[in-house]
Amino acid sequence: MTLEVELPEPQPEEPAAEEREDRPRERRRRPLWFTIPVSVLLGLLAIAVLTPLTVGARIWYQARQDERPRSDAIIVLGAAQYNGAPSPTLKWRLQHALELYRDGVAPAIVTVGGKASGDNYTEAGTGRAWLIEKGGVPASKVFAVPVGRDTLESLKAVGTEFDRHHWKSAVIVTDPWHGLRSKKMAGDQGIEAAASPTRSGPSVQTRDTQFNYIARETGGYLSYVLLGRSVQVPDETIKRIRIDPSGTPSSPSSPSASASPSR
Template sequence: MTPQTSTAPLPPGTITSGEHAALEAEPPGPRTGMWRRRAVRAVGIVVLLLMAYLTVTFVQVWRASSEDDVQRSDAIVVLGAAQYDGQPSPVLEGRLRHALSLYRRGIAPLIVVTGGRQAGDTFTEATAGYNWLRDRDVPDEAIRKEVQGRNTFESLAATARFLTDEGLDEVMFVSDDYHALRVAGIAREVGLDPHVSAVSVDGASVTQLGRETVAVAIGRVTGYRRLTRVTG
């Protein structure tokens, strides 16, 4: 026996399964499209602002890398770099030579060498710098050592503590050229009045400038102490 299909009329307003599928397939209404356009526009504006911020920061990093802000100061601070069994690496020796030149010119009566001991090292970076300066007749009383810092922020924060205890706050920093803007920013954050005299042989590379641009851009927003906690 063949089943019979009901042909009774549906109540007014009833939506059939076919009609329901058609409604679901309809494009979003004007209000939904408007919000989507606004969201896309907002994301585009954020991206453009971020690109502008990074571009301005890059230019500032580049300009700082080419400046030599030599002024009479209370102390010359040498940023640490690698050493090999007590012998400064070429990078560290370049910084030490530059600091020694500034010291002999009378820019400051005191040199601070910074940098702790890396894993497996016998000497700290600061001790290697200290020995190098003593071998070149810099008197012991004209040298201070910061031996605990594992990165730039830690070294400068520790240096700031003992310099300010001695009433010293105007500091001439010696580091590589691409590092200049971030060093100055960290120094201000820890309470020092910075000048930077950069060491440069061939000029900063685009990669170095780019890396510093990102670090400075983030550090200015979060603070350099917090940036160090994230990046190590």
């Protein structure tokens, strides 16, 4: 007699815990209507943050360069003048340009800048007079371009002056943080420009001041590159001062002292 025994069917074994952890988990894919806008938004945010940081770094780097290639002329960008006497900012620029001229960097100097309403003297004319009378530069080697109330307007006029003399290259004298923007503007006028900044003045006094100037110049550079506009720089000396004949800054003794804002 045969006894039949029904054996239970084998049940599939459940994978061990370690094997379960090794299996990749299936993720739900986000819909394209969500992924694409978020990606675009993040990209724009990255551009908005990285672009000013990159420009600010370039301004900081350019400010530390002292470029003195042999050039056709030295360009002194305008700053405030007081009844025909250079403000401290303009005087520092003129002294630096005089040093470059004496070192043989260029055989000519171009002073730049117009005048504000009510002024009797232009920044360019004041600078030219100082270089001839105080610096001993021959009058035939100093050219005034008394045009412009901002850097772009002035450098457009300088470009015309360079074309008239068949000049191609220049070393620009200005404040350290202004070097990158002024080189870009000069280059757009067909001038092969280098920058040799001054190392004195309000713009280099403290780290806070330097940071503020870098931030302002970052905005100015982006405004020019993106919109083609220049910016009017506020008076760097804050309070109006007058330069006496000895060259020492003093408080104004007369309300008629004429001033133009630095830039």
